[in-house]
Amino acid sequence: MKRLICDVLFPHALALAVLGATGVAFAADAMPDVEQANAAYRRALEADIRAKSEPPSPVSASLLASMKIVAVQGCQRVDADYIACIVGVDAGMRRGYQAYRFAHDGSVWTLANSVDAAIPAPSLADAQRLVRRRLGEEGARQQDPARKAEFERAAAEATVSAMNSCELDDDSGAVECTVRLRLPDGSEPSATQRFQLNGSTWSLLER
Structure with missing residues (x-):
């Protein structure tokens, strides 16, 4: 903690x-549901794997395959393009919460590729x-x-x-x-x- x-x-x-x-x-903003957030999360993970020069080891691949978003606790607008969400993540051996930025691209939610994700705060x-x-x-x-x-x-x-x-x-x-x-x-x-x-x-x- x-x-x-x-x-x-x-x-x-x-x-x-x-x-x-x-x-x-x-003021309420649109936010992804669990299915939409998890789909965006999985696409981001898969894109990151494809971008690497070498494939992950079998252990790493198994861990990545098990990772998923299981809850969207809440979201707050960051700017005109992004919202910051606190989500529950199941990483196989451990569950916890993370903050990620999401954007809405037409009808699809996407996960921002940023290590500096804004943590929502009042x-x-x-x-x-x-x-x-x-x-x-x-x-x-x-x-x-x-x-x-x-x-x-x-x-x-x-x-x-x-x-x-x-x-x-x-x-x-x-x-x-x-x-x-x-x-x-x-x-x-x-x-x-x-x-x-x-x-x-x-x-x-x-x-």
Whole structure:
């Protein structure tokens, strides 16, 4: 399981409340289904094999033949030509998640030939909505009036000022990002937060 170097908890009580789960949707984009994604994946693998000067060994050929996409967890548009998808891959002896770029060429989905596939991640605006919603939910559970008011203010004013070093956890399919939050009291705590993309909907996961 991949871990980021920055893995500190938010030092502020309000920021700790961000660790709950909630979701927000962005504008839906077309995305391949499992059959379409796997067909694109297999074509890319076969093209790569043909491009090599020597055929793979029997062991490698067997491994490549067993590899397939078994789930399309979610996709996010990268630019006018590509979408980045988090997919479940069955590699025979191991299953995990990978991020790949797909393009739609007429009626056929294709897999981009790029080692720098963009990892889907929520935008600052999406992350901020998730954080504010979570703070609002936490504020609604507060019994102390002063604490309740503090959370309500944070839910209205907290700002996600930066989000960096996003990596895909290939065991769970979650995206881990270092998030910096600016709170109404002027503090700017940072922490690694876990997001999950299902379809076109981002969720903020518990740690």
